Amino acid sequence: MEININEILLFKTNIRTEDDKKHIGKIMEEHKIGQWTVDLHDVDCVLRIVSPVLKHQDVITLVMKNGYTCEVLT
Amino acid sequence: MRARDINKVELVKQKAIELLVEVGFEGFTMNKLAKACRISVATLYIYYKDKDDLILNIGTEEVHRMSAIMLEDFDPESSFAEGLRQQWKNRAKCILENPLTAQMIEQLRSSTYQEKIFETFGEIFKEPLGKFMHNAIERGEIAAMPLETYWSVAFGPLYSLLRFHNEGKSLSGKPFVLTDEVLWSAFDLVLKGFKK
Numbered sequence: 007m008e009i010n011i012n013e014i015l016l017f018k019t020n021i022r023t024e025d026d027k028k029h030i031g032k033i034m035e036e037h038k039i040g041q042w043t044v045d046l047h048d049v050d051c052v053l054r055i056v057s058p059v060l061k062h063q064d065v066i067t068l069v070m071k072n073g074y075t076c077e078v079l080t
Numbered sequence: 081m082r083a084r085d086i087n088k089v090e091l092v093k094q095k096a097i098e099l100l101v102e103v104g105f106e107g108f109t110m111n112k113l114a115k116a117c118r119i120s121v122a123t124l125y126i127y128y129k130d131k132d133d134l135i136l137n138i139g140t141e142e143v144h145r146m147s148a149i150m151l152e153d154f155d156p157e158s159s160f161a162e163g164l165r166q167q168w169k170n171r172a173k174c175i176l177e178n179p180l181t182a183q184m185i186e187q188l189r190s191s192t193y194q195e196k197i198f199e200t201f202g203e204i205f206k207e208p209l210g211k212f213m214h215n216a217i218e219r220g221e222i223a224a225m226p227l228e229t230y231w232s233v234a235f236g237p238l239y240s241l242l243r244f245h246n247e248g249k250s251l252s253g254k255p256f257v258l259t260d261e262v263l264w265s266a267f268d269l270v271l272k273g274f275k276k
Contacts, residue, residue, distance in 0.1 A: 009126060016125045045130035048110050054125050079122045 013058050015065055016079040018050040026074070033072055052079055089127060091117055096138050101183045105135065105191055132193075139188050139197045142181050147204045149174045156211040160221040161271055163212050168238055168267050175242045176258075182246075222274045233273060237266050 021030050021044045030053075034042050041056035053076065055065060062078050069076035095116040100108055110131055114121040128134035150170045154163065175182045188197055213230055216222045222230075244250040245258035 011126055014126050016122050043129040043133075045110070045125075047131045050111075050121065052110070052121070052125050052130070054129055079125065080120060 010058075013056050015055040015057065015060060015062055017053040017055075017062075017065060017069070017076050018079045019044070019053045019069060019077075020075045021051045021053060021069075022046065029072070030069070030074070033068065037068065050079060088117075088119070088123070092119075092124065092127065093138050093141070096134065097142070097180050097184050100135070100187065101180050104187065105193075108135070110134070135193055136196055139184070139193055140200055143185065143197055143200055144204075146174050146178065146181065146185065147201065149178075151204070151208060154208065154212075156208045156215065158212075160212075160216040160219070160274070163216075164234060164271065164274075165267065167234070168263070171235065171238060172242060172258075172263060175246070179246055220276065223276055234270065237270055238263075241266060 021027060023046070027044050027046060030042075030044065034040075039055060039057065039060070043054045045052045045054070053065075053069070066076045066078070092113070096108075096113055099113055099116055103112070108131065110121055110124050113134075114124055117124075124134070128137060150167070152170055154166045154170065156163070158166070188194060210227075213222075213227070217224050241258050241263060244256045248255065248257075250256040
């Protein structure tokens with residue numbers, strides 16, 4: 007399996023519940039972000055996005071504007 | 081484009097199996113796994129979408145690997161005694177050489193991942209084992225019986241012995257080590273039981 011590390015964006019968030027996820031899902035859809043997942047089982051609620059065009063800051067701005075915390079996962 | 085770092089993926093897999101067996105699915109977290117591998121959590125998320133994705137992927141890979149061992153040198157056209165002997169040999173090897181994976185697969189069996197992972201098992205075994213049993217019945221080597229009866233009689237004793245061995249003790253805590261002699265004399269009894 008080939009993975010392009012540069013296209014994977016990872017964030018620590020507080021997208022914690024199924025409702026939060028639904029909410030974020032709508033926002034992702036509106037912004038045509040197709041490949042995204044949130045790990046609700048994880049303490050860091052990791053948001054993972056695969057995109058060749060998006061930058062970390064784009065996602066942070068978008069998520070925070072909608073009321074969630076979002077920082078780059080290191 | 082960069083290929084997966086094979087060594088790192090193998091390390092993650094190995095540690096994930098150890099951790100799953102040690103703490104179970106509930107206690108398993110990406111953080112604990114990253115610590116055990118001495119890598120960052122972010123690295124794990126490069127390879128896997130989330131905890132479920134990781135467990136499903138590793139579980140399925142291991143089931144495939146075990147299945148290949150179980151079917152090694154097994155010919156569905158062989159005589160009943162010979163084919164069953166090969167099955168015993170392979171299954172014993174599988175569990176004795178991969179005790180952690182065997183334990184993880186047992187845990188998976190009673191988990192919510194069960195359905196997705198064991199679909200694969202069924203697909204792989206249905207044809208060769210079905211054919212083998214069918215041949216044995218056709219040739220009059222064994223009587224016709226439900227698959228469940230066949231499986232229980234054919235492998236139940238083997239798995240009991242392997243469990244005693246892995247736990248290091250048998251009934252009422254008596255120390256136990258599985259020897260070839262014990263294994264193959266149990267096999268002979270099973271074979272006798274099947275004989276028409």
